[in-house]
Amino acid sequence: MTITCRFFARYAELMGHDELExxxxxxxxxxxxxxxxxxxxxxxxALPETMLVAVNREHTRETHVLDDGDELAFLPPLAGG
Amino acid sequence: MTITCRFFARYAELMGHDELExxxxxxxxxxxxxxxxxxxxxxxxALPETMLVAVNREHTRETHVLDDGDELAFLPPLAGG
Amino acid sequence: MALVxxxxxxxxxxxxxxxxxxxxxxxxxxxxxxxxxxxGPVAAIEYSAYEEMAEQEFGRILTVARDRWPAAGxxxxxxxxxxxxxxxxxxxAASAPHRADAFEAARWVIEEAKRHLPIWKRExxxxxxxxxxxx
Amino acid sequence: MALVxxxxxxxxxxxxxxxxxxxxxxxxxxxxxxxxxxxGPVAAIEYSAYEEMAEQEFGRILTVARDRWPAAGxxxxxxxxxxxxxxxxxxxAASAPHRADAFEAARWVIEEAKRHLPIWKRExxxxxxxxxxxx
Numbered sequence: 297m298t299i300t301c302r303f304f305a306r307y308a309e310l311m312g313h314d315e316l317e318x319x320x321x322x323x324x325x326x327x328x329x330x331x332x333x334x335x336x337x338x339x340x341x342a343l344p345e346t347m348l349v350a351v352n353r354e355h356t357r358e359t360h361v362l363d364d365g366d367e368l369a370f371l372p373p374l375a376g377g
Numbered sequence: 378m379t380i381t382c383r384f385f386a387r388y389a390e391l392m393g394h395d396e397l398e399x400x401x402x403x404x405x406x407x408x409x410x411x412x413x414x415x416x417x418x419x420x421x422x423a424l425p426e427t428m429l430v431a432v433n434r435e436h437t438r439e440t441h442v443l444d445d446g447d448e449l450a451f452l453p454p455l456a457g458g
Numbered sequence: 459m460a461l462v463x464x465x466x467x468x469x470x471x472x473x474x475x476x477x478x479x480x481x482x483x484x485x486x487x488x489x490x491x492x493x494x495x496x497x498g499p500v501a502a503i504e505y506s507a508y509e510e511m512a513e514q515e516f517g518r519i520l521t522v523a524r525d526r527w528p529a530a531g532x533x534x535x536x537x538x539x540x541x542x543x544x545x546x547x548x549x550x551a552a553s554a555p556h557r558a559d560a561f562e563a564a565r566w567v568i569e570e571a572k573r574h575l576p577i578w579k580r581e582x583x584x585x586x587x588x589x590x591x592x593x
Numbered sequence: 594m595a596l597v598x599x600x601x602x603x604x605x606x607x608x609x610x611x612x613x614x615x616x617x618x619x620x621x622x623x624x625x626x627x628x629x630x631x632x633g634p635v636a637a638i639e640y641s642a643y644e645e646m647a648e649q650e651f652g653r654i655l656t657v658a659r660d661r662w663p664a665a666g667x668x669x670x671x672x673x674x675x676x677x678x679x680x681x682x683x684x685x686a687a688s689a690p691h692r693a694d695a696f697e698a699a700r701w702v703i704e705e706a707k708r709h710l711p712i713w714k715r716e717x718x719x720x721x722x723x724x725x726x727x728x
Binding site: 383385386387390431434450452453454455456 | 506507508510511514573574575576577578579580590591592
């Protein structure tokens, strides 16, 4: 299945871009997505092992099971205002 | 001695004016001034027996001894804002 | 700058007065003439004051507040005269490096002002009648 | 009306949005880009957001606040982009029949926004260097 990954702020800077498509087996979790990303070369390997995540704009946890077409966002620590 | 009395809001309405000169013996207190006022005919007799007062723009009490030339203000209950 | 007087309250200039680069948080309180279900058919409120004393007392309130929140910027106004419902009658602006102080200082100043300023209100109702409102 | 976006924050129109005759007390909070002794030589802050989510989260915060303070009027904005020191980045307006509610609602909304909006800051210093500021 295809997951759209989005990166913001420091993570986008690390990655060198703010969006990529990730291909994962069915029933993959957010944790699986993070592991798959961190095995890549380049900035992705420098991503933290645990990150704040949102799926389809809702905060969620690493155990969340992804669906095809989901938007998975990686959020650096928040500092609004 | 001469005391300038000032009346505000409801008290000015009762009195029909917002200022009058009061002639009092030396060492008269605020209480003496109130008593002298309330013995007058007209609106003054309807003034409350106790009132919030200020002498020369400072809150004070009925026992305050007045000086010649003082400004004695009678303040209805406050309701600013 | 008169703290008490007939001029309309300019919120923008009140904010400008308290702003500075070190103060990241600004709180403005605006009190307006209200016409709610508890208020009856209020058309306007006439505000009158012992002006010289109100000016002095409001100045003192700000002085005490500056002493309590030394890093804060503070400004305030109370308008006098006949103000139709919806019109601002009092405003307080407080800025500070951190927002908690800005909130506390603004709140403190408005509470003190409501309690201590020698200012009185007379309500004007839709039918033309008027009545003093005392706290 | 977008809650999050690049447009300058218009405090006057925020106040207008929450005003009504029944609501006698209005509190406005304005957060600006600060340059104080603790901040270093900050020239500007770049604000970036997960915009769709920030818009949704800010909307939810206001919905919860309206539920908690049903008589209140509430409005808010968060500005994005590169904002020089002194520029407002966030503003919240709350009005209510009584001022205690206006103060509480404004404070609650700003605290929630600071904690939950997916918005990030990168500081730009006088020497041209930049650094992410994380809470």
